[in-house]
Amino acid sequence: MNAATWRVVGRSVPGPMALAVWLLVTVPAPLVFFEWTHRWEENARVGAALWWTVGAAPVLAAVVAARRSGPRRAGRTLVAAVVAVTLVSTVFVGTTLAVYRWVVPLTGSAPWRDVLVGSVLLAACGATVGHLLGRGRERPGLVPARRGYVAGAIVAVVGALLGQTTVQLGAEGSTEWQDWVEYGAVGPYAASASQSGELRLPAAGRYAVFAVGSAPRDPDCQVTGVDRVVVSATVVTIAPGDYGGDYASYAWVASFDVPVPGVYSLSCRTWDQQASYTVGKSPRIRGAVGALIHWPLIAVWLLGAIPGLLIIANTGRRRAERQSAHDAPAAR
Secondary structure: OOHHHHHHHHHOOOOHHHHHHHHHHHOHHHHHHHHHHOOOOOOOEHHHHHHHHHHHHHHHHHHHHHHHOOOOOOHHHHHHHHHHHHHHHHHHHHHHHHHHHHHOOOEOOOOHHHHHHHHHHHHHHHHHHHHHHHOOOOOOOOOOHHHHHHHHHHHHHHHHHHHHHHHHHHHHHOEEOOOOOOOEEEOOOOOOOOOOEEEEEOOOEEEEEEEEOOOOOOOEEEEEOOOOOEEEOEEOOOOOOOEEOOOOEEEEEEEEEEOOOEEEEEEEEOOOOOOOEEEEEOOEEOOOHHHHOOOOHHHHHHHHHHHHHHHHHHHHHHHHHHHHHHHHHHHO
16 A cells, blocks of 8 residues: 555544444444343353444444545545555454453354454445445534533443443353352341351352342452451452353352361341342453453443543544634734
């Protein structure tokens, strides 16, 4: 490619709003759709999630190409425009593939090469159609600053909420589960409300506290050993659930460490006097999402709000540029 093509590539990079829509369609949407349309004990499959990316690629390319087209774009620039938009779309597709490979590695096998090749080919087709449809039309004017700020604020709030949901569903779908082993429990079916549940832990190390059914996700649980040493369980910030089987649903709500094996007692205080909690092995969650569930909630919200904050920042930058351009002739 020559320098002119690279300049076209630079001008074809979508703005923050396109980035926000792309992230919404390719990451939270597949996870939420799967959660709504499947039984709770089924995990999202990475192959099904990636095909959303294949469908989104030509739409992104067509929209970007149509917005870049204008009355002065001659037919000889078609190839350069299509190549530029296809390259930009490929970067977006590659970013989504990286998310599902290292951040939210869902269960199942994925046709990575087929998804990438198919997305690139469809993006090229979408870019061609978008360029031809948009050629000869005036480029849309700049969005008023007030509207950009409002849109950015809405996207930031929605992104923060969806960020928490995405981390939870991603952790559930990325769990390497093992045979269920229960070392003890506390609750109406295990012990009376005034008593502690008994734990028989076979080895030193980390164990998980699971909420049974609809039990609150933020219990104050403590484990006491024979030497009366009290170990407080650390609450999981974003509790992944849907563990278990047809008989019961469990959510991982806290973790604790014990120095030696033996018999311990478990007590969990919460507002629901009928809540039940059980202790088992800590789930093994692949990818970076396994660490994200332990992040402070404010950090996860900020992570999800980044696209909206970028829209606000971009709106402010464009407003400053327009103001500077308006003031320049007056100064002369």
